[in-house]
Amino acid sequence: MRVEVTVNGQRREAEVEPRLLLVHLIREVFRLTGTHIGCDTTHCGACTVLLDGRPVKSCTLFAVQADGRALLTVEGLEQDGTLHPVQAAFMAEHGLQCGYCTPGMLMTSYAFLQAHARPTEAEIRAAISGNLCRCTGYVNIVKAIEHAAARLREGAA
Amino acid sequence: MGSDPTPRTSAEVGGMGHSLRRKEDPRFIRGKGTYVDDIQLPEMLHLDLVRSPYAHARIVKIDTAKALATRGVLAVITGADLAKYNLHWMPTLMSDTQMVLPVDRVMYQAQEVAAVLATDRYAAADGVDAVEVQYEALPVVVDPRKALAPDAPVLRTDKKDKRDNHIWHWEWGDRTATDRAFREAAVTVKQDIYLPRIHVASIETCGCVAHFDKVSGKLTVWMTTQAPHAIRTVFALVAGHVGLEEHKIRIISPDIGGGFGGKVPVYPGYVIAVAASVLTGKPVKWVEDRMENLQADSFARDYHITAELAATREGRLTALRIKTLADHGYTDAAANPSKFPAGLFHICTGSYDLQAAHVEVDGIYTNKPPGGIAYRCSFRVTEAVHTIERMVDLMAHQLGTDPAEFRLKNFIRPEQFPYRSALGWEYDSGNYAGALRKAMDRIGYAALRREQAERRADGELMGIGISSFTEIVGAGPSKHFDILGLKMFDSCEIRIHPTGKAIARFGTKSQGQGHETTYAQILAEELGIPAAHIQVEEGDTDTAPYGLGTYASRSTPVAGAAAAVAARKIRDKARKIAAHLLEAAEEDLVWEPGKFSVRGSPARAKTIQEIALAAYTNHPPGLEAGLEAVSYYDPPNLTYPFGSYVCVVDIDRGTGEVRIRRFVAVDDCGNIINPMIVDGQIHGGLTMGLAPALYEEISYDEQGNVRGGSFVDYLLPTAVETPRWETDKTVTPSPHHPLGAKGVGESATVGAPAAIANAVVDALWHLGVRHVDIPITPAKVWKLLREHGVTE
Numbered sequence: 019m020r021v022e023v024t025v026n027g028q029r030r031e032a033e034v035e036p037r038l039l040l041v042h043l044i045r046e047v048f049r050l051t052g053t054h055i056g057c058d059t060t061h062c063g064a065c066t067v068l069l070d071g072r073p074v075k076s077c078t079l080f081a082v083q084a085d086g087r088a089l090l091t092v093e094g095l096e097q098d099g100t101l102h103p104v105q106a107a108f109m110a111e112h113g114l115q116c117g118y119c120t121p122g123m124l125m126t127s128y129a130f131l132q133a134h135a136r137p138t139e140a141e142i143r144a145a146i147s148g149n150l151c152r153c154t155g156y157v158n159i160v161k162a163i164e165h166a167a168a169r170l171r172e173g174a175a
Numbered sequence: 176m177g178s179d180p181t182p183r184t185s186a187e188v189g190g191m192g193h194s195l196r197r198k199e200d201p202r203f204i205r206g207k208g209t210y211v212d213d214i215q216l217p218e219m220l221h222l223d224l225v226r227s228p229y230a231h232a233r234i235v236k237i238d239t240a241k242a243l244a245t246r247g248v249l250a251v252i253t254g255a256d257l258a259k260y261n262l263h264w265m266p267t268l269m270s271d272t273q274m275v276l277p278v279d280r281v282m283y284q285a286q287e288v289a290a291v292l293a294t295d296r297y298a299a300a301d302g303v304d305a306v307e308v309q310y311e312a313l314p315v316v317v318d319p320r321k322a323l324a325p326d327a328p329v330l331r332t333d334k335k336d337k338r339d340n341h342i343w344h345w346e347w348g349d350r351t352a353t354d355r356a357f358r359e360a361a362v363t364v365k366q367d368i369y370l371p372r373i374h375v376a377s378i379e380t381c382g383c384v385a386h387f388d389k390v391s392g393k394l395t396v397w398m399t400t401q402a403p404h405a406i407r408t409v410f411a412l413v414a415g416h417v418g419l420e421e422h423k424i425r426i427i428s429p430d431i432g433g434g435f436g437g438k439v440p441v442y443p444g445y446v447i448a449v450a451a452s453v454l455t456g457k458p459v460k461w462v463e464d465r466m467e468n469l470q471a472d473s474f475a476r477d478y479h480i481t482a483e484l485a486a487t488r489e490g491r492l493t494a495l496r497i498k499t500l501a502d503h504g505y506t507d508a509a510a511n512p513s514k515f516p517a518g519l520f521h522i523c524t525g526s527y528d529l530q531a532a533h534v535e536v537d538g539i540y541t542n543k544p545p546g547g548i549a550y551r552c553s554f555r556v557t558e559a560v561h562t563i564e565r566m567v568d569l570m571a572h573q574l575g576t577d578p579a580e581f582r583l584k585n586f587i588r589p590e591q592f593p594y595r596s597a598l599g600w601e602y603d604s605g606n607y608a609g610a611l612r613k614a615m616d617r618i619g620y621a622a623l624r625r626e627q628a629e630r631r632a633d634g635e636l637m638g639i640g641i642s643s644f645t646e647i648v649g650a651g652p653s654k655h656f657d658i659l660g661l662k663m664f665d666s667c668e669i670r671i672h673p674t675g676k677a678i679a680r681f682g683t684k685s686q687g688q689g690h691e692t693t694y695a696q697i698l699a700e701e702l703g704i705p706a707a708h709i710q711v712e713e714g715d716t717d718t719a720p721y722g723l724g725t726y727a728s729r730s731t732p733v734a735g736a737a738a739a740v741a742a743r744k745i746r747d748k749a750r751k752i753a754a755h756l757l758e759a760a761e762e763d764l765v766w767e768p769g770k771f772s773v774r775g776s777p778a779r780a781k782t783i784q785e786i787a788l789a790a791y792t793n794h795p796p797g798l799e800a801g802l803e804a805v806s807y808y809d810p811p812n813l814t815y816p817f818g819s820y821v822c823v824v825d826i827d828r829g830t831g832e833v834r835i836r837r838f839v840a841v842d843d844c845g846n847i848i849n850p851m852i853v854d855g856q857i858h859g860g861l862t863m864g865l866a867p868a869l870y871e872e873i874s875y876d877e878q879g880n881v882r883g884g885s886f887v888d889y890l891l892p893t894a895v896e897t898p899r900w901e902t903d904k905t906v907t908p909s910p911h912h913p914l915g916a917k918g919v920g921e922s923a924t925v926g927a928p929a930a931i932a933n934a935v936v937d938a939l940w941h942l943g944v945r946h947v948d949i950p951i952t953p954a955k956v957w958k959l960l961r962e963h964g965v966t967e
Contacts, residue, residue: 035297037297038297042296045212045213046215049215050206051206051209051210051212051213052205052206052207052208053206054210054212054378054379054432055212056378056379056380056432056465057464057465057885057886058464058465058466058885059465059885059886059887061886061887061891062378062465062886062891064378091206092204092205092206093205093206093207095205096205101204101205105204105205108200108204109196109197109200109201109204110196112197112851112852112854112855114200114203114204115433115687115688115689115855115859116377116378116379116430116431116432116433116686116687117199117200117202117203117204117208117430117432117687118208118210118377118378118379118432118433118687119378119432120203120204121206124204139899142894143893143894143895143897144894144895146893146894147893147894147895148893149893149894150378150886150891150893151378151894152375152376152377152378152433152435152859152862152863152891153433153687153855153859154855154858154859154862155858155859155860155861155862155897155900156858156862156893156894156897157858157899157900158854158855158858159894160894160899
């Protein structure tokens with residue numbers, strides 16, 4: 019089947035099997051390997067991308083379900099050589115270690131912060147509860163999201 | 176004891192003590208890391224595995240016809256195919272044997288039965304579905320206690336003359352003195368403790384891309400491994416007879432998405448992928464999915480422990496006695512130093528000054544996948560710490576003494592270091608009371624005890640738990656530590672470029688620990704070259720010096736020491752060059768980070784950058800050009816990080832749920848390279864301590880069916896369950912490590928479970944509860960509450 023997807027602002031087309039998972043379209047057809055695979059049961063969130071602005075776990079969607087829609091992956095966060103504040107905050111607060119869950123965490127955080135300018139710690143923790151991290155104990159991820167929220171508020175002011 | 180000493184180097188140089196931002200992060204936050212599954216090569220084939228639904232069965236027949244007729248499927252590989260090359264079995268690190276693919280029998284559920292090679296991963300999965308295997312079920316042995324019964328089926332019939340399921344007996348310590356101490360003891364406590372099977376579950380599963388170049392005869396394997404050099408040697412030893420010699424093997428461990436011990440072993444999938452690439456001459460990718468990872472990769476723990484502790488009437492601990500059944504699954508594929516079949520379990524006297532101790536462990540075969548790897552832990556140290564910390568708590572409660580006071584009374588005192596333990600270890604340094612007092616102050620221990628008494632009077636269940644652990648890491652001195660004969664040194668090779676920048680390569684392999692940053696900081700500290708100017712590389716056996724890899728918190732203690740020693744060799748040569756440039760005697764030169772100056776005339780100086788340039792442009796007569804060094808560091812002793820954790824829990828009387836209200840962790844890992852990274856390691860370690868304490872377990876039913884084989888029922892803590900950890904530190908340098916550092920990656924995993932378990936028992940002690948095995952699930956606590964009449 020033919021799918022047409024806008025990926026990080028660029029229109030891409032591909033001929034795919036109906037059963038191809040969205041995560042494999044992203045990783046193996048479009049060769050955007052920042053989106054990772056960590057489980058097969060929609061638990062770990064390493065494969066989180068934004069589909070029409072909403073975070074989805076791309077291991078649990080078929081590629082054809084993205085037909086005609088817009089995808090944002092971790093590779094699309096940086097704009098014109100400038101990191102998105104959420105990326106910069108993860109670096110500044112040591113919000114990552116092995117880096118494997120990081121793209122999914124970033125995408126979830128990015129979407130969450132669009133809708134929550136002043137999140138509480140409990141809201142942040144609930145927001146990332148669909149993304150597993152084995153390295154950081156989440157402490158610095160929470161700090162990074164708080165940090166990014168502050169930067170985004172400054173930017174909006 | 177102190178904390179946060181001022182760094183010796185400037186922020187620009189970024190030596191030890193600076194919270195330098197990580198060099199790894201720019202690629203990771205852009206999604207530009209390179210993990211094994213990111214590698215895609217032209218004409219690459221995909222391997223997928225048929226796995227056994229039975230825990231123990233005879234393979235009657237494997238019919239591959241339908242699979243071979245499936246679109247995209249090129250081949251199905253069975254044990255019989257590998258047997259032609261004598262590759263159907265492979266040795267384990269503990270000199271046992273393990274199947275690559277079975278010829279006639281499967282020994283655990285999810286065991287590899289056949290491999291399908293196809294043009295893409297979907298076709299490979301189709302092929303797996305189409306392979307028809309006929310099994311004849313055999314009796315299953317799941318419980319290691321039952322495995323020892325005289326009528327238990329013998330599992331390893333492949334071993335000639337094997338008549339039972341007993342693998343080995345190991346004991347350590349003075350049995351006579353220990354037995355005597357127990358006879359003379361005024362008070363003893365005894366407890367059965369089970370530490371269940373758990374899985375490291377790094378978010379990246381295991382896999383590889385094997386590429387055999389038929390023209391050059393060279394095999395390159397990108398592989399999720401924590402120990403690339405040892406893997407290369409193992410491959411050469413296993414497959415040398417089919418032409419894979421060590422100079423023709425290159426192992427590349429690219430970015431690794433968490434290891435924690437699970438990426439030390441050689442899994443059958445790797446070997447089959449290599450065989451498939453050699454046979455086809457094409458690159459072959461094998462990446463396991465999460466269920467394969469949880470069900471078939473090596474597991475940790477599964478220790479059935481019976482512990483006894485003896486004390487005087489005054490509450491002075493005297494002796495410890497432990498007997499353990501170690502469930503190893505169907506083969507002993509533990510990742511231990513060769514001389515230590517139970518790892519470093521004999522660190523079990525912990526932080527306490529005991530007169531005598533004796534430990535016995537028996538390794539047992541069962542119908543489970545191989546066990547005995549670490550779960551972010553140095554060779555069974557968590558098992559040891561959990562045992563002693565539970566027992567000390569039990570004794571304190573039994574004597575009616577506050578568990579903090581009881582520990583303070585029985586700790587090894589600072590002036591006793593270096594301290595020889597009853598089981599023969601020489602602890603390098605410690606101040607256990609200092610760490611515990613700091614943790615108690617930070618959490619407000621006395622006030623919490625008052626609050627607990629008030630709440631208890633109101634019928635509420637609140638508990639305070641302590642764990643004062645001592646680790647043993649940094650394996651290890653070559654006298655006692657080897658893996659398959661390979662001594663457990665590690666290495667660093669440094670080259671200083673003419674412009675004063677540098678590259679350094681190591682025998683270890685980071686899996687998230689931040690080696691690219693921390694090793695650069697060590698070199699910045701020693702050489703005064705800014706860390707930003709030092710490129711660190713690991714994980715490519717064609718370029719890096721030989722080393723045993725990263726696990727057991729050994730990178731800083733061993734390879735970090737190698738970095739310091741190699742840097743000091745560079746400095747020795749730099750001194751000669753500086754003397755030549757300054758026309759001064761070598762002994763008249765004074766080093767400060769980044770330059771040599773003439774004693775008494777500080778203006779007469781040469782920077783390390785000037786010296787580096789001279790090494791290539793104006794080297795002294797009689798001295799070779801260039802500025803590089805290598806060190807293979809053989810540690811004189813292990814290091815002994817320690818800490819004290821205090822945890823407060825509230826237990827829901829209705830549901831049995833344990834909620835961690837506060838958790839204070841005071842860690843002492845000696846001198847600190849990067850405080851930010853140390854904190855991050857502790858946060859992560861604490862969470863991997865919380866996980867088995869409250870959530871994670873992989874168990875089996877009577878037929879050997881796995882429970883906990885996916886993330887549906889193997890519960891990793893999310894950000895919601897994980898408390899906001901409170902960390903602090905004391906600094907007691909290691910006297911024998913060149914930098915005074917000890918290693919930190921695993922301390923918290925080792926120390927945390929006992930603090931949580933002790934807090935739960937503390938909350939329930941007045942009801943008559945004496946022990947709860949981890950994971951302390953709501954169901955377990957609810958059952959206890961019912962038994963003790965608290966809830967209906």
